[in-house]
Every structure is written in C-alpha cells, then in structure tokens.
Amino acid sequence: MGTEKITGIVLKEKEHGESSKQIFVLAKQVGKICLFAKGARKPKSKLLAATQPFCYSDFLVFQGRGFHSITQGESIETFYEMRTDMDRFLYGSYLLELVERTSQEGMEQDDVLELLLRTLWQIAKRKDNPRLCSVIFGLKFLQYSGWMPDMECCAVCGAKVSEVSYFSALAGGAVCTTHSESGSPISKGAIKAMEYVFHNSGQAIYRFRLSQEVLEELEQLVDASLQIHMNVKLKSKEFLDEPFF
Known part of the structure; x- marks a missing residue:
C-alpha cells in the first residue's frame, strides 16, 4: 500500500x-x-x-x-474539441472503446497510448478528417498488436504474388489469383496507404489523403481485421455504420 x-x-x-x-x-x-x-x-x-x-x-x-x-x-x-462536434465525438469514442476493450490491465502499452494521443490531437486540434484518422489508427493499432499482413506471398498457399489484386483479412494478407475466392479485390491506392502507415511512425502517418472509395475500402479491411484478429465488435462502431449517420 x-x-x-x-x-x-x-x-x-x-x-x-x-x-x-x-x-x-x-x-x-x-x-x-x-x-x-x-x-x-x-x-x-x-x-x-x-x-x-x-x-x-x-x-x-x-x-x-x-x-x-x-x-x-x-x-x-x-481534448475539449472532441465534445463540440458530433463526428469528432463519435469517432473519438470509437477509439476509446477500441483501446479499452482490447487492453489488459497491468500490461504496459506506451506505444498505443502515444498513438491514441496523436490521433486525438489530429482530430481535435488540427481538425483532420476523423474517419480517416480512425482508419489510420486502426491500421497502426493492428500492427502494434502483432498483425502485419504479408503482401508479397499468398497467405493461403505461400506462392509469390507479383501484383497484389486480392486480400484476405481472415488469412491475414494478399492472396494469389488461384485463391482469389478466399479474399476480396483490393485497389493499389489501398495497398499504398496501408504500406505507408506500416512503414512510418509519429505524425508522418497522418500526412496523406484518400479518395472516398479507397477510404471506405480500407475501413472495411480494418473492421474485418479487428473482428477476426482481435475478436472485438464495438457498439460505437455499429452506431457509426448505421445508414443515417
């Protein structure tokens, strides 16, 4: 005591x-x-x-x-600004719930703490797109949790993939054309964004923009990967996914 x-x-x-x-x-x-x-x-x-x-x-x-x-x-x-805008508040609440639900008491996670603070700063202070920030956070959070997809070899058979066209969240990486039914199509824009986040750190990971189409594609990839590899389904995310939002 x-x-x-x-x-x-x-x-x-x-x-x-x-x-x-x-x-x-x-x-x-x-x-x-x-x-x-x-x-x-x-x-x-x-x-x-x-x-x-x-x-x-x-x-x-x-x-x-x-x-x-x-x-x-x-x-x-x-982070008072998170409470003055509905979008910022809802996406910020999603980040808090994700960390709270997946963290074990007494296990040091200073990398996640720094990532969370940086992401909230980008949303609250720099007024960055909260949806994009949440996707960037999700990718980096998965990486810190040990999830690093193989984009060079097929996650199903191990064959070399010369040009990635399909991705499987369940298998945890790219899949070849022979096993395309195991995954979903993935765009070059989504691949570049994912690799950029994985290979950079600090404030640099927020220094890019995405088209709405690629953003939605990456958001679905992050959501599926969190459910599969972190075994987590969040109430705040279900609310964000409602058609009226």
Missing part, C-alpha cells in the same frame, strides 16, 4: 454510488488501470474535469488492498 503518481488518458467511466465513479485509464508505464474517484460526479468536485473521458491527466493514487483510489487529479489536455 502507498501513494503513486499516474499519468494517462481516461478511456471509460462507470457510475459508482450516488456521486462517485470508476474510471479506466491507459497510463504511462502501467497500461490499463481501474481507478476509484470518490465524489467525482459532484458539480463542484476537484476531480470532475480530470476524470472525464478523453482527458489526459495526472493522478495521485492511493493503492489499497485490491483497489486504487484517486486523491488528486489535474488535467493536462482535455
């Missing part, structure tokens, strides 16, 4: 009692951690701002037997 300082982003909040809540934070050198915030839902609580979803905050945490309780909290970046 003791007190420690934790810095991280709030992924999710859950009501606890009449005025308190639990928050799930992706923290530096810690990974996902559940923190108890006593009285944080009160309008005048000193913990109110720092414990909101999207907030990147410093927390002073008391570690008890089987629980972590916040004694102090100060927001570093609130």
Whole structure:
C-alpha cells in the first residue's frame, strides 16, 4: 500500500454510488488501470474535469488492498474539441472503446497510448478528417498488436504474388489469383496507404489523403481485421455504420 503518481488518458467511466465513479485509464508505464474517484460526479468536485473521458491527466493514487483510489487529479489536455462536434465525438469514442476493450490491465502499452494521443490531437486540434484518422489508427493499432499482413506471398498457399489484386483479412494478407475466392479485390491506392502507415511512425502517418472509395475500402479491411484478429465488435462502431449517420 502507498501513494503513486499516474499519468494517462481516461478511456471509460462507470457510475459508482450516488456521486462517485470508476474510471479506466491507459497510463504511462502501467497500461490499463481501474481507478476509484470518490465524489467525482459532484458539480463542484476537484476531480470532475480530470476524470472525464478523453482527458489526459495526472493522478495521485492511493493503492489499497485490491483497489486504487484517486486523491488528486489535474488535467493536462482535455481534448475539449472532441465534445463540440458530433463526428469528432463519435469517432473519438470509437477509439476509446477500441483501446479499452482490447487492453489488459497491468500490461504496459506506451506505444498505443502515444498513438491514441496523436490521433486525438489530429482530430481535435488540427481538425483532420476523423474517419480517416480512425482508419489510420486502426491500421497502426493492428500492427502494434502483432498483425502485419504479408503482401508479397499468398497467405493461403505461400506462392509469390507479383501484383497484389486480392486480400484476405481472415488469412491475414494478399492472396494469389488461384485463391482469389478466399479474399476480396483490393485497389493499389489501398495497398499504398496501408504500406505507408506500416512503414512510418509519429505524425508522418497522418500526412496523406484518400479518395472516398479507397477510404471506405480500407475501413472495411480494418473492421474485418479487428473482428477476426482481435475478436472485438464495438457498439460505437455499429452506431457509426448505421445508414443515417
């Protein structure tokens, strides 16, 4: 037992009692951690701002037997802009849910934390297309999770593929024309975008634009790969995929 300082982003909040809540934070050198915030839902609580979803905050945490309780909290970046635009809010919520649902408590994920902060910054501060940013995040997140599709050999038979025309999310890479029924057609634009994201890092991965057609193609590829390889289906993504959105 003791007190420690934790810095991280709030992924999710859950009501606890009449005025308190639990928050799930992706923290530096810690990974996902559940923190108890006593009285944080009160309008005048000193913990109110720092414990909101999207907030990147410093927390002073008391570690008890089987629980972590916040004694102090100060927001570093609130990403307030995520709450002022419906598109930004919905795609941002999708990113938070994806990370929260796929992260294991106590497993350090500083690469994912940095990726999440950079992506939210691009959406909130630079006003980049949130849909494109979410696709870029999804590709890089899959890479950090160990998914790296083979674009040179057929993922079904292993034969050399001279020109990629088909891709299988299930098999995890390009497929040859002989096994084209195992995959779906993929455009050169989608291949170039995917390879660019995989072979770059930092802010550079956001420095390109896609046609609407290629963006939709990559979005479907990312969604399928997340469901297959990460075994995750998200409520926020289902909402984004509704016809009226």
